Amino acid sequence: MEGFGVTVAFWILAAFTLVAAAGVMVARNLLHAVLFLVLTFLGIAGFFVLLSAEFLAMAQVIIYVGAIAVLILFAILLTPRSGRQNSETRFALPATLLAICLAAVFIFVIFDADWSEVEEDPSLAASELGEALVSTWVVPFEIASVLLTAALVGAIMLVRSPEEEAEDALA
């Protein structure tokens, strides 16, 4: 994390990510907000690259940009009258207050925490990551996959029409 280039890249990325994140909040158009969210994801992927975690950065792009953002777009399109142009809501003031409180907490934690500094090269090969996932962290990994499977099945159950259910009951 040394060197002039890395520092410049960090600040550029930080500005980019923050502007994009602000865009998500400010954009009145829901679709625009999602596209700003994509930019935010890309900025975060850039941070991962700066931290020498290329694999995570690529996974971020594949999963968040390639899949999650597309799913959000789908959800917006499939929601009837979701309001392409959202106007002011009465939750604006409480939400702002809540956001300020949350930011205060975060900033306090960031400055208060006792960060441990790593001196050696933190680069982690993809194979080591994989080994860690199926050895040290195998239980959380499996729990996550079970959770995702349950979510998948639940989604399928939710969207089934009564006719299909009747057919399955007969079969």
Next chain:
Amino acid sequence: MSSPIKSEPFVINVGPQHPSTHGVFRLKVTVDGEKVVDAEMIIGYLHRSMEKLAEERTYTQNIPFTDRTDYLSSMSNNLGYCLAVEKLAGIEVPERGQAIRVIMAELQRLASHCMAVGAFVNDTGAWQTPIMWLLRERERILDLFEMTCGARLTCNYMRIGGVAFDLPKDFVPQARKLIRDMPGFIDEVEGLLSENEIFVARSRDIAVIPPELAINASLTGPMLRGSGIAWDIRKADPYCGYEKYDFAIPIGYRGDAYDRFIVRLEEMRQSVRILEQALDGLPGGPHSTQVPLALRPPAGEAYARVEGPRGELGYYVVSDEGPSPFRFHIRPPSLINLSVLKEMTVGGTVADAIVALGSVDIVVGEIDR
């Protein structure tokens, strides 16, 4: 119907300007997602009021109008109209004239089916390759027409009492060459498409018309035969000496888009058979009877029909002894085949609707007249 997730129907206009409506034809499709829930056709963009215009012109002057109804099969249209007037006026056509008419009608059927099959396959998404191959062969047929009557598309070749000109000297050898190449070429198209897994998946069990509906909805031509009904006016009510030729009627199995496709291909083969026999037995003699230019048929009415490439092409002519028809009605096969459009498209996807429309083989000039 009460799915937990409600979706709103969505109206899309397929046409009037659309790559696969084969002209200015508009299909108003209401879709729910990809599924078609309603389809309505809106036609009339090409209406030229031919039936009214024909009441002001003499019987001979009306022949060019018939060219311009179904512009892909002008010879058959001419033939149907001439037969109707001949039936009305009681005119006999000499042997040679009849044979030439048969040759021209069958060549026209080949040309028209080339276009129909090509456009249909284009609608299923085969990116222009089959239609290019088919158009290549159609060119050769149109060359024969050009050689005979000077026009390629709107031939205006038939006359009341025969045909306009005798065949040119080169015609018979060139036509023989064409029909010698034709079966191999049809095999080529069949090899490209008939067993093609994707093509079969796209057209099999799409736009199924059960035989009862096909009869009740007055369908004709390959649409009727695709549903398994053996009906061909050339066999049932022979005109122009079709009873002399040996050919068979191809009929389909289930009445889906694929059956219509294979019926059309087989009809091309049968046409080649008829052409071979007609060219072999081409009689001599005059090609036409002398008919007064200002023909005044006796009062009455006549309904004559021919088996055009798209089906039963009927002409209903009423005469009041005047120089022009009192009433001139065309029974357009394309239009009447479209009467089951809703039955074919509703329930399928948008892509199926396009395939269904392609399998009808519409010509908008004939629908709107």
Next chain:
Amino acid sequence: MTREWTGEELAAAAERLVPGSVERVTPNACYLKPETLVQTFTALRDDPETDFKYLANLCGVDYWDRFEVVYHVHSFEKNHIGLYKAETRDRENPVLPSVVPVWYGAWIQENETYDMFGIRFEGHPNLKRMLLWDGFPGWPLRKDWLSMPGGLQPGLNEFSGVARRQEPPVRRYEQ
């Protein structure tokens, strides 16, 4: 060869199935009464002897004093064809029963006949101007179309001026 039934045969068949349905007979055609038209056609379609399962052609004709609707009906099995007609003498508001319940495919031809002659088919599911646009003045295939009210004359200028109006009332044609 397809056998064409004469008017007498057609009338006999119709009378046999639905007595009193025939209005008059000409050598090649049989005029049916509009009141029993649908009933007669249904019987003719289902009777094994007549077997007119297929409606080949349906069109209207304007004979100045009356409108005729022509039905060419057909049998595949027996290979014969018959010519039935129905007529109406009302030029103001010509009405005939629709044969869509008998032959489904008739809807498109009846629509066209309505479009061109203004003959209203009662019982038609969706009668509308099909080839011409809504509000087209007059009924173009009527013989008196050009002398219809509104000064309808050939030529673009007058025509386009009139075309914006709603359908003008059709005046009875005096012979």
Next chain:
Amino acid sequence: MTTSFLATDNWWDLRDLSNLSGAILDALDKIAPQGVVYVAAPIIGFIGAFALFTLLSQLFIGVLGERKIIGRIQSRYGPNRVGPYGVLQPIADVLKLLTKEALTPSTADRLIMYSAPVVFVMPAILVWAVIPFGPNMIIADIPISLVYYLAVTSIPVLVTFMAGWSQDNKYSLFGSMRVVAMAISYEVPLVVSLLAIVVLTETLSLKEMVLWQDTYNIWLLLVQPLVLIIFFICASAELNRTPTDIAEAESEIVAGYLTEYSGMKWGLFYGMDIGYALAASAFAATVFFGGWTLFGLEEWVPPWIIFILKVWAFYFLFIWTRGTLPRLRIDQLMAFSWKYMLPIALVNLLVVCTERILWTDAFDGDKPFVYLFAIVNIALAIALVVGWARFVGYRPERTPSRPRLVREAGGYIPVSSVSGEGR
């Protein structure tokens, strides 16, 4: 380096263009301030790749070659008016597109509509960073280049959605909905099948994969034929090439997400579609066809020429399918992805994992076993495809492709009662 590469280190040795760029960078390092080299290196690499390969291939293989070959398939000439044999046609096309008026619908979302083609171009260029043109000719030799490729090629899906949505046109919306649904479905079997390759070669780097194929003297095409098939189908689905081009299905939804685009904005989409197809070909040539190696020939012929020829040969497959096959329907495509390719890819992955464990633990990684695996996998691929088709109840159409023939006209003839003349 495992190969005995005969090229020298001289900058003029064209068999390895990295020598030239290395010489330039060395010279630059001496005169320019520190840090410039880091910026200059990718720029030189990009210019080299772009001038030597990408632009050339896009214009003359992607545009002209494709039109010429499809022209021949369709028994016509293809472009032959501009320049000798029509070689200048792509340039004329670009000039025409540049001078054409770019129409924008009044209700369009202008920001997104204008930015979509620009964003579409970026991944198409970024992909080339990890493609190895030669042993040293990689712009960014990162250890996870396969994941990089997958990540970068997942961005265009989003861009197509932007393009389709922004035009406020129903056809475009249809097209983009289709492309999004399809791309998500096809990403899954693609990644699962490529995982088998990763397991077998134990690397995520494209360069290492080429070296693996060189070491064992066998192309991965033979060791993993199933993966190549799945990759080809998935790639053509994501690229909207013909059997699966439902997103811009011309006969159904006019031009899909490109309906309202005109001028150079459309041109960028068109050109970059070809760019992505070329990138997919380059990826396939690297992973399945041995990249720059050709069984020793790369020591004599410049390896990048071998690579480029392989890319073009693979691209021909795309052209060929485009000229031949009809288009599938969207539900058929989805069913194909989820019901056929994904289970087969999973089984294949399982088998490859077993092989890998056996190979490492039981056979000590002996070289000849890879040939045994190749034979086993080819047999397995055939058995899997046939067996799975049986299992899910797929039958090739047994109904005849010729109609029945009857001699006499009459009414309805039931299918069972007459077989007809037949043939």
